[in-house]
Amino acid sequence: MASQGLGREHSVQDLIAKSRDKKGKRFVEKLMPIVLVTIALISVLTTVGILFTLIFETFEFFQRVSITDYLFGTEWLPFSGSEPLFGVLPLVLGTLKIAVIAACVAVPLGIAAAIYLSEYATDKTRRIIKPVLEVLAGVPTIVYGFFALTFVTPMLQELIPSLKIFNALSPGIVVGIMILPMIASLSEDAMSSVPNSIREGALALGATKLEVSLKVVLPAALSGIIASVVLAVSRAIGETMIVSLAGGATPTFDLNVTGSIQTMTAYIVQVSSGDAGYGTTIYYSIYAVGFTLFIFTLIMNLLAQYISKRFREEY
Amino acid sequence: MVELKNKMTNNENHINKSSSQFAGETNNATDKNSVFLTKNFNLWYGDHHALKDINLDIKENEVTAIIGPSGCGKSTYIKALNRMVELVPIVKTNGEINYRGRNILDSSYEVEELRTRVGMVFQKPNPFPKSIYDNIAYGPRIHGIKNKKILDEIVEKSLRGAAIWDEVKDRLNQNAYGLSGGQQQRICIARCLAIEPDVILMDEPTSALDPISTLKVEELVQELKDNYSIIIVTHNMQQAARISDKTAFFLNGEVVEFDNTDKIFSTPRDQRTEDYISGRFG
Numbered sequence: 198m199a200s201q202g203l204g205r206e207h208s209v210q211d212l213i214a215k216s217r218d219k220k221g222k223r224f225v226e227k228l229m230p231i232v233l234v235t236i237a238l239i240s241v242l243t244t245v246g247i248l249f250t251l252i253f254e255t256f257e258f259f260q261r262v263s264i265t266d267y268l269f270g271t272e273w274l275p276f277s278g279s280e281p282l283f284g285v286l287p288l289v290l291g292t293l294k295i296a297v298i299a300a301c302v303a304v305p306l307g308i309a310a311a312i313y314l315s316e317y318a319t320d321k322t323r324r325i326i327k328p329v330l331e332v333l334a335g336v337p338t339i340v341y342g343f344f345a346l347t348f349v350t351p352m353l354q355e356l357i358p359s360l361k362i363f364n365a366l367s368p369g370i371v372v373g374i375m376i377l378p379m380i381a382s383l384s385e386d387a388m389s390s391v392p393n394s395i396r397e398g399a400l401a402l403g404a405t406k407l408e409v410s411l412k413v414v415l416p417a418a419l420s421g422i423i424a425s426v427v428l429a430v431s432r433a434i435g436e437t438m439i440v441s442l443a444g445g446a447t448p449t450f451d452l453n454v455t456g457s458i459q460t461m462t463a464y465i466v467q468v469s470s471g472d473a474g475y476g477t478t479i480y481y482s483i484y485a486v487g488f489t490l491f492i493f494t495l496i497m498n499l500l501a502q503y504i505s506k507r508f509r510e511e512y
Numbered sequence: 513m514v515e516l517k518n519k520m521t522n523n524e525n526h527i528n529k530s531s532s533q534f535a536g537e538t539n540n541a542t543d544k545n546s547v548f549l550t551k552n553f554n555l556w557y558g559d560h561h562a563l564k565d566i567n568l569d570i571k572e573n574e575v576t577a578i579i580g581p582s583g584c585g586k587s588t589y590i591k592a593l594n595r596m597v598e599l600v601p602i603v604k605t606n607g608e609i610n611y612r613g614r615n616i617l618d619s620s621y622e623v624e625e626l627r628t629r630v631g632m633v634f635q636k637p638n639p640f641p642k643s644i645y646d647n648i649a650y651g652p653r654i655h656g657i658k659n660k661k662i663l664d665e666i667v668e669k670s671l672r673g674a675a676i677w678d679e680v681k682d683r684l685n686q687n688a689y690g691l692s693g694g695q696q697q698r699i700c701i702a703r704c705l706a707i708e709p710d711v712i713l714m715d716e717p718t719s720a721l722d723p724i725s726t727l728k729v730e731e732l733v734q735e736l737k738d739n740y741s742i743i744i745v746t747h748n749m750q751q752a753a754r755i756s757d758k759t760a761f762f763l764n765g766e767v768v769e770f771d772n773t774d775k776i777f778s779t780p781r782d783q784r785t786e787d788y789i790s791g792r793f794g
Contacts, residue, residue, distance in 0.1 A: 395638055400599070400627065401632035404650075404651075404654050405654075413650075
């Protein structure tokens with residue numbers, strides 16, 4: 198019956214039954230989940246391995262340095278010969294300075310760019326601008342670092358004569374520029390996914406385009422926007438090359454942004470590229486700092502996840 | 513209403529009686545002011561000529577229904593009345609749509625001012641992802657009303673006006689998306705009432721609702737008629753017959769017939785109208 202009108206010897210059902218009988222297909226079907234699980238496990242195990250090393254070496258560090266001295270000490274002087282000090286707060290503060298300056302640059306600009314792209318730009322403009330923004334995200338951070346050191350710092354020194362050659366301000370601004378595309382792009386996604394019917398509802402009440410953007414679309418997309426900001430800031434916290442090149446290597450415990458600083462990441466670079474011998478306290482200290490950094494970014498990522506779930510407005 | 517019409521066609525006396533009623537109504541209608549006077553209005557989506565030489569005179573404090581098959585241009589027309597149709601970038605228009613004597617297609621006519629006077633309720637309920645209170649207060653707020661006491665009054669009055677106050681008065685601070693579809697649609701109507709517009713445009717407001725919610729919205733339309741002029745697009749001919757005073761039948765971008773609803777549904781002038789309302793197509 199099935200072959201009627203097809204003018205062939207076999208019906209489609211026969212052909213299907215024939216190919217189903219082939220053994221190979223079944224074997225592949227059974228094998229594939231195992232292969233896929235193995236591949237997935239490799240990445241999971243790598244992460245677990247890194248975490249384990251980090252914890253193990255950090256534990257070793259705290260055998261030598263008391264944990265309260267580390268967490269609450271305000272002086273980080275690991276190289277001072279006879280009596281090194283391992284108070285992590287100056288490094289944390291350096292990192293926070295960079296993150297705050299970067300956020301001050303990237304959040305307003307990024308959200309403004311997102312509003313423009315999602316609400317105002319025509320399709321044509323968006324098609325040109327979005328890829329350009331994404332190119333910005335693809336620039337290697339070492340290039341940003343040189344940009345901060347050789348272009349932004351001299352320019353800022355024109356404005357602020359007291360600015361040191363290594364300072365927090367310049368790399369902070371450049372890290373902000375680096376994370377800007379991330380905020381703009383993710384926020385734009387969040388705003389674009391607000392249904393048009395909601396915009397129309399507001400427009401039909403006589404709202405202007407700006408009122409629709411700021412009072413309807415922005416609040417509706419807020420969870421996505423906050424999540425993008427938190428993710429971007431967590432990248433700023435983990436950023437290494439820019440701050441190593443342009444931030445300096447002086448861990449200070451003050452709120453000054455014009456002088457040299459050191460971030461957690463920059464310290465790790467300094468020690469890793471220097472000649473700290475295996476087994477020394479300094480060697481173990483980079484694991485402790487790395488672990489601290491890991492905790493920071495982990496908290497930020499969990500926060501981003503929590504926020505995007507908790508504050509998701511249903512529509 | 514439909515039953516009544518069946519009786520009318522079966523009974524000569526009824527027809528005579530009702531045609532005298534029609535005449536009376538027509539006289540009344542000419543006394544009323546026009547809200548929307550459309551003259552030779554044309555609209556194109558790119559190359560597609562979607563509305564052709566529309567001439568319609570819509571009166572105040574009446575319910576005007578627009579019926580017609582899918583793609584006939586009825587939604588396009590109603591969206592032209594508050595210029596929402598401009599959101600489609602490729603739209604071109606010519607002709608005149610006079611709202612209270614002023615051509616809204618004039619470039620000097622501010623679209624926000626027009627939409628403040630001409631409210632709209634959409635096909636799918638589209639409350640904002642905010643609390644019920646903030647949904648209703650949104651319109652007054654963007655137009656500069658900040659006083660909490662006045663806003664409270666407006667919110668209550670609008671929700672009462674949309675016959676949903678009793679259902680939501682205890683949860684004004686909850687998200688409007690927690691309500692049922694029919695309730696959401698009445699929230700949208702309340703949101704529209706909150707700025708006390710002159711005209712309410714309704715674009716198939718009950719097509720996404722269940723029969724009971726539909727009935728509630730229809731009753732509401734009847735009540736609102738006293739204070740507002742209502743223009744309603746509907747797929748449902750029974751609905752048009754039940755709730756409207758005037759009916760316009762659109763076909764392929766043209767107005768085939770525009771008359772008192774009773775007349776359209778009992779003795780249409782045009783064969784195409786008769787074919788459509790008797791269910792022969794569309």
